[in-house]
């Protein structure tokens with residue numbers, strides 16, 4: 646009879662949707678969040694025999710998120726996530742590590758009182774890992790869509806028997822930025838985001854890879870607390886439409902916006918002196 650061993654595991658409540666209204670005489674504030682909790686610790690018994698003596702139910706975790714939102718409010722998603730992560734590790738002897746991931750959906754005030762408009766698709770993110778050794782905060786943004794109509798080239802690439810892509814000295818460059826930045830303190834989210842956008846705009850791009858490095862470097866330059874920036878940049882291809890069959894020229898004016906397949910350019914930019922590795926949980 647073969648025996649099997651339990652490997653790494655974690656559990657928690659995923660995607661706890663929470664909308665918190667902070668009411669005030671000068672107008673209400675809205676926080677629209679999606680919170681996911683993952684806990685690690687002495688959880689073998691539950692897996693091996695169904696003994697749940699060490700298991701804080703995921704339902705309780707959900708309730709804790711709502712209760713903390715009421716009790717402590719939500720200043721920013723980083724500190725809310727850190728408060729929760731520290732609570733789960735600090736209050737449960739069987740729990741040794743917590744990861745709390747928060748996504749924040751953007752709403753903008755419409756009338757300065759109580760009406761809001763959901764803004765674009767861009768989402769702000771924060772993930773806090775907390776255990777006995779350290780607390781690590783990773784902030785980010787995803788689905789930040791950027792496009793420039795020129796200032797982008799792509800040439801000098803490898804050509805083999807299967808290459809059909811023409812070299813270009815002028816193209817549209819577009820991407821949907823997924824970025825995370827690991828920091829030691831309270832990295833200014835607005836400054837990091839602005840640095841990403843500014844670098845995308847200012848870089849005369851010879852490759853999206855080059856733009857990626859410029860964007861990561863820009864965040865490191867703007868935010869002293871940030872030690873590492875991870876970027877995942879889909880290349881949203883825009884192909885010139887051939888209008889010759891209709892007797893029309895097309896001097897870089899009419900494009901077909903392809904949604905797939907897309908190039909996916911991913912990379913990390915870090916300070917030379919950063920030796921600490923990110924705490925990565927394998928799932």
Ligand SMILES: O=c1[nH]c(=O)c2[nH]c(=O)[nH]c2[nH]1
Nearest residue numbers: 799810851852853854880908
């Ligand atoms: O900026 C780019 N990088 C690539 O690696 C690549 N590959 C491709 O087909 N187009 C592009 N564009």
